[in-house]
Amino acid sequence: MARPEKPIALDAPFAAFALQLRALRRQAGNPTYDAMSRRIGGVVSVSTLAKAAAGDRLPSLEVTLAYATACHGNRQHWTEQWLLAQGDALPSQAGAWAAVPPTASTATSAADFVEALRQLRLWAGMPSYTQLARLTGLGRTTLCDALAPRRASLPSRDVTSRLVLACMHHAYANRSWLSQDVPITVTAEQAQRAFLHMWHQIASQELAQRHVSGAGVSATPRPSASVRRTRLPAPTTEEGSGTVKEQQYVGLIDRHKALIERSIRPEMRELADALHTLFASLEVSMRRYAARTYMDPGSLSRYLSGERLPPRSFIEDLVRTVRQDGVPLSAYAHERLFELYENALRSSPYRGDQLSLLSVRHEAAQQRIRELQEEIHRLKGG
Missing domain, CATH: 1.10.260 (434 Repressor (Amino-terminal Domain))
Structure with missing residues (x-):
């Protein structure tokens, strides 16, 4: 049986969040922190799990999700709660935040843009890299590199496009518990276009800066390790056998x-x-x-x-x-x-391409509906 925890101080900065974590633990049968650590394979220590529910500080998202997983909690829900616990970093109304995905509209650099992509992944319910790989058709290494916290360069346009679509589709599929009261008001294609618009702006700025510094407009970025092609060995010529x-x-x-x-x-x-x-x-x-x-x-x-x-x-x-x-x-x-x-x-054969096909069909259907509505309006007016 779990040992009683110390009471949470009412003036603790994250008292409400800690109380929610403790309530989740009670609903799971009040397991000991040692048992919780074993349930998640020991990836988070006993002391770290205990400190997560102390209320003195906000635990990291990884620790929060580990705590929730050990207590059979919903990962998407606890991603939401963790983000909302940050207070000033998010809008005051949870509903508005839940309905509108983050954008890169305020990004002024490649690092800001990558951070916006990371926030989109959080908003979508923190899909794993394995899930994103299935949705995008890209490798896990490519995705990890694109979302690296210290990345200071833009991911490729293709990776950005696929990643945004994957996050949006994951949100549609896994945040259905929100859809009744707080429907997502932005389509996957709209989110994709918004991110690519900012991608082009930042890319143009960087290209102009390189031109000013003497790199020249014709300079091209070096391909990342994930997209470098294997080159065939150069031919060698030996005396008498060059042909x-x-x-x-x-x-x-x-x-x-x-x-x-x-x-x-x-x-x-x-x-x-x-x-x-x-x-x-x-x-x-x-x-x-x-x-x-x-x-x-x-x-x-x-x-x-x-x-x-x-x-x-x-x-x-x-x-x-x-x-x-x-x-x-x-x-x-x-x-x-x-x-x-x-x-x-x-x-x-890739699931990400099949999702892209459904998006194309959905967009075409929406366009056809708009055309029919305009025709109906014209006929009624006539």
């Missing part, structure tokens, strides 16, 4: 390309061909376009070769750039391009 060595190297490249091409789904290949044709109309190099749009050249190459499915925002940006450069693009070609994109999404 043989070069032939072996060319053969190695051909086998490497054939292996990639065989692994690409037909739907992906068809989309990649259309994107490559559209990109070729710009008559610019991949490196120059990557610098122009502040994206990783390696990612651009994989999008255009069909090795990787691009986000919808990449295709929209490419279409916009083509039209801004005065290249004609018919309405049929525009519709066909996004039809190919939906086919590629439909054939993808």
